[in-house]
Amino acid sequence: MTMATPYGSAVDEPPVRKLYRSADGRWLGGVAQGLAGHLGVPVSWVRVILLVLFSSNGLGVLLYGIFWFVVPLGAPQTTPVAPARREFRLRRPDKQSLIAVLVVAVAMFALVTSVQYPISGTYLWPMMIIGVGAAVVWRQVDNSRRAAWAAATRGSRWLPLLRAAAGAVLVGMGIATFVLGQNAAATESLGVALQSAVAVLVGIALLAGPYLVRIVQDLSEERTMRIRAQERAEVAAHVHDSVLHTLTLIQRNAENGREVARLARAQERELRAWLYKSAESERGATVEEDEQPKTFAEAVRATAAEVEDHHGVQIEVVCVGDCPLDEPLGAALQAAREAMVNAAKYGGEGGPIRVFGEVEGRTVFVSVRDRGPGFDPDTVPADRMGVRESIVGRMRRNGGSARVRSTPGEGTEVELTMERSE
């Protein structure tokens, strides 16, 4: 019901546009391809823009690196250019990668030689090496993830390991250079120790970071799947435990109409409560567990259900408003229960008994109505205590009032009114 497509929306537009790097037809990291797919522009534009950005203070490299680092490799965003490009790529994939790497390398070289950095070479080079090492490790994670999808279709098992090792070595080298290069300038050993400690930490973070990010992403995905599976299992279990058993019982008691109706009604009520109330009572699930109802409406429903099961009649309950249960209200419930039992016994075949409970402001009102033969209240002998004591007397003792209205032929209605004490 919630899947309604809104008026006038484009036909083939996906509802949620999420940026993914593209594994299809990518040259280096799939960033340009993914961006192009996301923005709906040709890939070449994005590549040209990135190239232009490369030459302006290395911003392109930074951007590309950030995207590569952050954006997960995902479902290929098919762009208008993608299909044609794909065949091309399949034939000569390495050449394109090579071109991309060359372009980046040239850009980096140009950058390093021409741009004046505010930091000295002793910092710059180690950082560059660390960066490249981290990139290699990152790429490696990427590939292993893809390999997991492809279920190890390709044979070489050493290549990923080799790459990871190379990345680790690079990062290690970078850190070493960093620390050693500092050593010459540093005079205080404490400073050196601190710096090397920080450097090692950074190195570890660089090495472990990609894995951690990927693991977290995979975990959350897996968790959603697991929750869904659990929900499905729960529904299946519930249907099995209750509905199927009831259906079996009904098959066995097929001749006994009354019993069948009772079983079906009880099952309907239970299933309904489970289906429609579960959302409301999620937070109070444990409260629901212990049998005692806590509020007035709940108690009215529970009482009606009890009488319904016990006497095999149909009772329809409508509740408006709600309030916590207290002692006078408990008495009112007892009276209502008595009225329901009376209606079940004498109400006869006139259709379901209707119970209406309302809490409005300070007043609590319950009406129990049947469509049975009815009776004349004045002709009830004085020794019949049911109505007089259990209903009228009980209500009066607890500060409420009861009214029994009955017309022969039109059924009986018991109205109970009680003021809330609190």
Add this chain to the structure above:
Amino acid sequence: MSPTGETQHPASDPAKGPASGARRARVVLVDDHRMFRAGVQAEIGRTDETGIEVVGEAGDVDQAVSVIKAARPDVVLLDVHLPGGGGVEVLRRSAELMSTAQDPVRFLALSVSDAAEDVIGVIRGGARGYVTKTITGTDLVDAIFQVADGDAVFSPRLAGFVLDAFASSEAPPVDEDMDRLTQREREVLRLIARGYAYKEVGKELFISVKTVESHVSAVLRKLQLSNRHELTRWATARRLV
């Protein structure tokens, strides 16, 4: 459960309907369970006895919309849960058929669910009434004619939901007379919720059945009135809007 059971006029009521004697209603059944459609068809479709002619059936939203457009029935019996967007979607896409002056198509929701979300959802979508699937055949026939005549079929449970919706708000906001139920409408609903038939409500409040019906129609109109005040809040709290 037959929530409309007692809201019906007795079938013998002669004052009802312009075409006295042989009342006729053309009906389309929309439900995704073929068995259920067949059951309803068997129950109410005996045209000679009931005066109801089933002129079309549909099992999902798209089918329903096209069948309703083609057949132009008097009443559509609409299941709330349907593949393709549910009964609300059918109502939304048939909106212009409901508002035409000439023979408008009226919708009577028929569902196994009596959850507040479903009931209020289709009523706000424009359905003129709501009955649950356990309703008896005769009650259903009565409800169909009542809806065909332009009246609302208000079950006790629906009345309870509406009372709940309007009562749950504490402080009345500005221009309350626009949206809130009047005292009289509240009384009428309260009696319907207690299981009184329209006729009995009239007797109890010393008003005519016609007045009861106009109160009920006013409530229905206020329910469809979009996004104002407490109904909005109530609906939002229960994720209805």
